[in-house]
Amino acid sequence: MPPTKASATSSSHDKSYEPVLMLMRARVLHQGGQYDEAKSLYKKVLKKSPSNFQALHFLGLAEYQSGHYDAGIRSIKRALIEDPKSAQAHSDLGSVLNAARRYDESLIACDKAIALDPTLAFGHANRGNVLITLGRFDDALVSLDKALELLPTHADTWNDRGNALHKLGRYDEALVSYEKAIGLDPQHDVACINRATTLKELKRFDEALASYDRALKIGKRPMEAGIARADLLLQMRNVEAALATCTALLKIEPSSVPALTVLGNCMATLGDADTATALHGRALALQPNYEPAISSRIFSMDFCSDADFQSQQAARASWWQHVGARLYKAHAAPFANDRDPERRLVVGYVSADFRQHSAAFSFRPILEHHDRSKVEVICYSGVVVPDMATKAFETIADKWRDSSQWTDARLADTIRADKVDILIDLSGHSAGNRLRVFARKPAPVQVTAWGHATGTGLPVIDYLFADPVAVPKEVRPFYAEAIYDLPSIVIIEPPPAGLHSPELPLDRNGYLTYGSLNRISKLSDAAIAVWARIMTGNPTSRLILKDHQIDDPAVRQTLLEKFAAQGIAADRITLLGSTSRQDHLRTLREIDLGLDPFPQAGGVSTWEALHMGVPVVSKLGNTVASRVGSAILSAAGLPEFIATDEDRYVAIALAPDHDKLRAIRRGLPAFIVERCGPVAYTRAVEDAYRTMWHRWCATPADAKAVLPGTR
Helix, strand or coil, X not given: CCHHHHHHHHHHHHHHHHHHHHHHHHHHHHHCCCHHXXXXXXXXXXXXXXXXXXXXHHHHHHHHHCCCHHHHHHHHHHHHHHCCCCHHHHHHHHHHHHHCCCHHHHHHHHHHHHHHCCCCHHHHHHHHHHHHHCCCHHHHHHHHHXXXXXXXXXXXXXXHHHHHHHHCCCHHHHHHHHHHHHHHCCCCHHHHHHHHHHHHHCCCHHHHHHHHHHHHHHCCCHHHHHHHHHHHHHHCCXXXXXXXXXXXXXXXXXXXXXXXXXXXXXXXXXXXXXXXXXXXXXXXXXXXXXXXXXXXHHHHHCCCCCCCHHHHHHHHHHHHHHHHHHHHHHHCCCCCCCCCCCCXXXXXXXXXXXXXXXXXXXXXXXXXHXXXXXEEEEEEECCCCCCHHHHHHHHHCCEEEECCCCCHHHHHHHHHHCCCCEEEXXXXXXXXXXXXXXXXXXXXXXXXXXXXCCCCCCCCCCEEEEXXXXXXXXXXXXXXXXXXXXXXXXXXXXXXXXXXXXXXHHHHHCCCEEEECCCHHHCCHHHHHHHHHHHHHCCCCEEEEECHXXXXXXXXXXXXXXXXXXXXXXXXXEEECCCCHHHHHHHHHHCCEEECCCCCCCCHHHHHHHHCCCCEEXXXXXXXXXXXXXXXXXXXXXXXXXXXXXXXXXXXXXXXXXXHHHHXXXXXXXXXXXXXXXXXXXXXHHHHHHHHHHHHHCCCCCCCCCCCCCC
């Protein structure tokens, strides 16, 4: 054979084999995570062989893994034209469609994959992931269990199964799945993070911290693991460590919205509400629909000196705009409740605070004193770790629903099935709230009250319980809810018998003792400066501060430094941390005159002091949170302790009438029970419910209000 002929044959053979070699090189680059280089080679293959199924399929996957979902979908669909019976390609198309939020199409693709090859584990696994995204967690479990039956060694599927179980609130089972994933792949940092999140829900904080630390050590997702770790540290009252973690994360990624949000929460805990709100605002400027930042900003604004009714309600309206409106639009439905205006009402109470918690002291008296001939009480409890108080609430309720591990859909469906007439939100925007459920409007009449009664911004919550001092008439147009006045915006149950002492501590000590048993996060710099003025003006006086946050050494040190900067020595201040409820109340026996913080005033703490015979000086502000102390004093018949500015606040605290303090000490507790006792107050609440129910019954059944953001 002549040399020239042999050379030509060899060259022809090499050219025909070249796409195969390029495809092999592209696969190696692809598997090594070099997606751009791999895509370049896949495209070269397709120039030479436009119908190459593998090049089209793998190019689609590389586009998807590069974040180019639309390009990935187009390429895999082209591959399926070449081989419509490829179960794997249909399954992969399902993954990309899921990432692109085209969920219905994704489910169809996964179903096609399974129809072509019922033994394809990844088809079942991908289908399970889509169902998780759609909130169909029970169905997702069926698919994921089938995938694990076919391929029990796939760590990602065990992790996904844990996610479905977590969403269903089956936390113990979720932990087993995450442990299985980690056992199969010790470097599975996502499973470590998810495991930690579940442990956090179960209040197993030390174990959760260890799991986050393990994820950080693996090092694949330092931002995600670090942010979750910082949030956990904050819950563990280790503000200093949480601050350090957030600061380190923001050095890595200065525009991290979650890190800015948690850093803002740290500053709020330290009492710097203005900085906290600024950080939350910066996060929302970067991502306006980031729900944790919206909620955190709402809560922090309650502590800000420059907040007012209008700005606070506008912040709450933002939650409705970005979160609540779409839930209402998707889930609202007509009601089947009997419209008899005089029948016994079914009233549902929703709270994560049916436990030993200050908020519970405000609503337990109402639940205990309801007239059961007129009201059936159903409690929907979000308490994850029940205590003795939880058991007490369970005995009070006519029906008890432990919804702590329920999805929003399940809780809303149960409320409808229970035919609740009036549904009460007891949390507002505070921790553990189920406002996402209220946004679905599962009950004809919805009310927010007591636990964080500052307004929700949800037009589907019909009423807010308040009083004329807490919410003046002129600001009510700013609220999404209609304001319904009670004798007081809030009450509490009287302290246990035997705790009250008629003796004034001044008579025993020879000096005046001021005190505040409020959250330390309420102690603004302005309030501390005013308290320092009072103590400077009364140089023999002492101050007692008590809150569980004082258990944190960083919080203690910060407090003492702030007072020292105002010239008040540490030996004049007593700092007390966590104690039993009875010891907490006994602390008030050592206080002559309470000092209400501002701009956020005390609610439950103010009532506690008054029940123990201790009047409180309060400054009237420009928000519900800054007026609640004054509202309570007005309800208790002590308007002379309400100040309209800082100078008046100082004057009241510096020169109290000692004889009047003695008289108040002896007689105020009985006077409160007579004026705002649980029985009389509950009757007023029940009258309110009946009025609300009459109004709803009088509304035509087919009447539909157009709510903001739902057109």
